[in-house]
Amino acid sequence: DQLTQAAFVGALGGFRSLVASAYHLKAHHSFVKKEWGDVERYRAITVSLQPKFWRYWDMAVWDMAWNAYGYYRGEAEEYGDDFKGWHTENIIMPRYLEKGITFAKRGLEWLPEDYRLIKVIADIYDQKMGNPEKAAEWYLKASQKPQAPSHVYRAYAHQLTLCAGREEQAYRVTEDLYRNSGNVTLTLLRDMERLEEDMARRAAHDRSYDQLKD
Numbered sequence: 001d002q003l004t005q006a007a008f009v010g011a012l013g014g015f016r017s018l019v020a021s022a023y024h025l026k027a028h029h030s031f032v033k034k035e036w037g038d039v040e041r042y043r044a045i046t047v048s049l050q051p052k053f054w055r056y057w058d059m060a061v062w063d064m065a066w067n068a069y070g071y072y073r074g075e076a077e078e079y080g081d082d083f084k085g086w087h088t089e090n091i092i093m094p095r096y097l098e099k100g101i102t103f104a105k106r107g108l109e110w111l112p113e114d115y116r117l118i119k120v121i122a123d124i125y126d127q128k129m130g131n132p133e134k135a136a137e138w139y140l141k142a143s144q145k146p147q148a149p150s151h152v153y154r155a156y157a158h159q160l161t162l163c164a165g166r167e168e169q170a171y172r173v174t175e176d177l178y179r180n181s182g183n184v185t186l187t188l189l190r191d192m193e194r195l196e197e198d199m200a201r202r203a204a205h206d207r208s209y210d211q212l213k214d
Helices: 002-032 036-049 054-079 083-110 115-128 132-143 150-161 167-180 186-213
Strands: none
Touching: 002 036, 002 054, 036 054, 036 083, 054 083, 054 115, 083 115, 115 132, 115 150, 132 150, 150 167, 150 186, 167 186
């Protein structure tokens, strides 16, 4: 299949951009009709034809992890608590999140310095999967790339504050942002306050425990 695809792409020559645009339109038409299998197939062809065009990868990720995922979330809510609802929520929806992540990682093979593809993986772990450990990992990777805006590192700092057992590390990161970033946001202040309260509570608990032992 890879050899056939490579031969097909090679035969197109200078028409690759035009053909990619045509398949992009096919993907959009399938999106309108909610035919997600066709959307995935046409997006895959589009990115294969123009693998260094970031926007095509981004749209493929969004169609899988946001659009298809949201569509099936609506279906799961309609099905309710029966087996179809369970299957949709626990099998189909996570599958589309993984498809989105796979598209982003494939894009990074062609565009390894593009922070946006790394960030969108972090966004999926944050907004869709509720996994702050993985979200923090990918936001940090994205923040280290050229042209990454400062808010990507702040997103890393925020996710870090949500990771159990990493409170002290999170506080060091947020305190550094507070002192040196020049942009103190409300989220940053709230995160610092929450971390300080948590550390004070744990310190008080430890002192009480030591006193009981004595």
